Amino acid sequence: MGIDRREFLAKTGKFILLTSAAAVAWDFLRAGRPEAAPNYKLQSHWWAFAIDIEKCIGCGNCVRACKTENDVPLEPYYFRTWVERYHVPNGNIEHPEVDSPNGGYDGFPVRYTPGDGSKNFFVPKLCNHCAHSPCTQVCPVGATFDSPDGVVLVDKTYCLGCRYCVQACPYGCRFIDPRTMTVDKCSLCYHRITKGLTTACCETCPTGARALGDLKNPKDPIHEFLRTHKIQVLKPQLATGAKAYYNGLDGSVR
Amino acid sequence: MPKFPKDTAHLVRMAALFLAGLALFLIARVLLVPKDFHELGHFRTGALADNMARPIAFAGREACESCHPDIVDERKGSRHAAIGCEACHGALAKHADDPSRLKPVRPDAQKVCLTCHLEDVAKPKTFKQVNPQEHMGSAPCNACHKPHHPEMA
Numbered sequence: 548m549g550i551d552r553r554e555f556l557a558k559t560g561k562f563i564l565l566t567s568a569a570a571v572a573w574d575f576l577r578a579g580r581p582e583a584a585p586n587y588k589l590q591s592h593w594w595a596f597a598i599d600i601e602k603c604i605g606c607g608n609c610v611r612a613c614k615t616e617n618d619v620p621l622e623p624y625y626f627r628t629w630v631e632r633y634h635v636p637n638g639n640i641e642h643p644e645v646d647s648p649n650g651g652y653d654g655f656p657v658r659y660t661p662g663d664g665s666k667n668f669f670v671p672k673l674c675n676h677c678a679h680s681p682c683t684q685v686c687p688v689g690a691t692f693d694s695p696d697g698v699v700l701v702d703k704t705y706c707l708g709c710r711y712c713v714q715a716c717p718y719g720c721r722f723i724d725p726r727t728m729t730v731d732k733c734s735l736c737y738h739r740i741t742k743g744l745t746t747a748c749c750e751t752c753p754t755g756a757r758a759l760g761d762l763k764n765p766k767d768p769i770h771e772f773l774r775t776h777k778i779q780v781l782k783p784q785l786a787t788g789a790k791a792y793y794n795g796l797d798g799s800v801r
Numbered sequence: 802m803p804k805f806p807k808d809t810a811h812l813v814r815m816a817a818l819f820l821a822g823l824a825l826f827l828i829a830r831v832l833l834v835p836k837d838f839h840e841l842g843h844f845r846t847g848a849l850a851d852n853m854a855r856p857i858a859f860a861g862r863e864a865c866e867s868c869h870p871d872i873v874d875e876r877k878g879s880r881h882a883a884i885g886c887e888a889c890h891g892a893l894a895k896h897a898d899d900p901s902r903l904k905p906v907r908p909d910a911q912k913v914c915l916t917c918h919l920e921d922v923a924k925p926k927t928f929k930q931v932n933p934q935e936h937m938g939s940a941p942c943n944a945c946h947k948p949h950h951p952e953m954a
Contacts (some may be wrong), residue, residue, distance in 0.1 A: 558804060587853070601925055604917055604925065604928055605921065606916050606917045608888055610886075610891070612859060615891075616857070616859055617859050629834050654910075655921060657920070657922075659923065661922045662923065667922045668923055679808075689838065689843040689845070690842045690844075692843060693842065694841075700848065700849070701852075701853050702844060702845055702848035703851070704848075704851070705845060706844075710855075711890045737858075738852060738853050738855035738856070739857055742853075742857070744859075745861070750859050750885045750888070751824045751859065751885055751888040753884045753888045758894065
């Protein structure tokens with residue numbers, strides 16, 4: 548062996564120094580960022596959403612406000628929230644006619660005439676922020692997740708754009724943002740609700756058809772709403788634990 | 802080279818390869834998975850802060866009302882009192898941050914009123930709706946109704 552003690556010590560020293568430097572560098576890279584809303588306690592909230600179909604007038608304020616607040620692409624027509632108009636002829640709830648021109652962004656052109664024996668109403672839709680969400684279960688990388696306060700969120704830096712979650716959502720609430728090729732969806736205005744504001748859609752709804760609610764806050768009016776109305780969620784048979792609670796949800800709504 | 806039973810050398814080579822692969826995987830996993838992953842669930846805790854960090858566009862009616870108490874008084878008792886300011890006036894967080902930088906424009910009454918009040922059979926029956934031709938012809942809505950307090954005296 549052609550190695551003396553001096554050479555051995557020098558090589559070992561270099562090796563140890565380089566390894567520890569690399570370890571420090573990696574630790575630095577892997578470190579998480581601090582909280583952006585320091586006064587917000589994750590454990591003391593459980594967010595839900597209340598929608599009163601009997602109050603919705605289909606003005607499209609929520610759709611426009613959502614696009615402004617969350618920088619949702621205007622065209623092609625992707626939505627975090629949208630409004631559908633249902634036309635149920637002669638109580639035939641199996642075959643409703645549903646339209647949603649541009650998701651209700653430009654309002655609804657008059658299309659049906661009164662007195663034709665049909666039933667007509669608007670249904671606002673958004674992510675149901677399911678407690679057992681099918682979309683988060685299929686994400687292969689943990690880029691979409693249920694937050695501890697009950698919001699289904701997306702980690703845009705982690706999303707691969709594989710579209711599994713888009714297919715898994717039974718409510719059609721997800722889309723691939725064509726600019727980033729990552730998934731996007733209603734975040735329940737997480738940047739607003741963690742600062743004590745309500746969502747952009749609730750802020751601009753003129754009739755109070757939409758309301759954000761915190762189920763862990765006993766003083767929240769959502770408890771009164773849930774108690775005094777006949778409540779239903781969309782597709783209850785799927786047991787997704789949907790937390791968008793509808794009043795006046797017709798059997799024709801899919 | 803130690804002596805293995807007959808015809809087992811290929812198994813040992815496979816085992817060694819497998820162990821090397823496993824070691825490589827474990828090292829890569831420690832290096833690549835962020836430190837804050839799996840703290841609160843199968844996600845990066847930092848993603849919560851990323852979602853919180855977005856700037857707001859709508860200031861919220863409390864911000865509006867803190868500077869415009871005269872409008873609050875004007876709207877008191879009206880059917881429009883419960884509507885958020887930005888439902889008609891648009892997103893004004895920039896104005897709330899620095900009123901001199903962004904001056905809000907007065908919304909076009911005709912357009913804003915009919916956004917909600919245009920007659921449609923799908924709207925709730927109790928909601929006030931008009932057919933603009935029958936109701937007012939070409940007169941603007943605010944010739945008779947004040948948007949902040951639309952009830953006729």
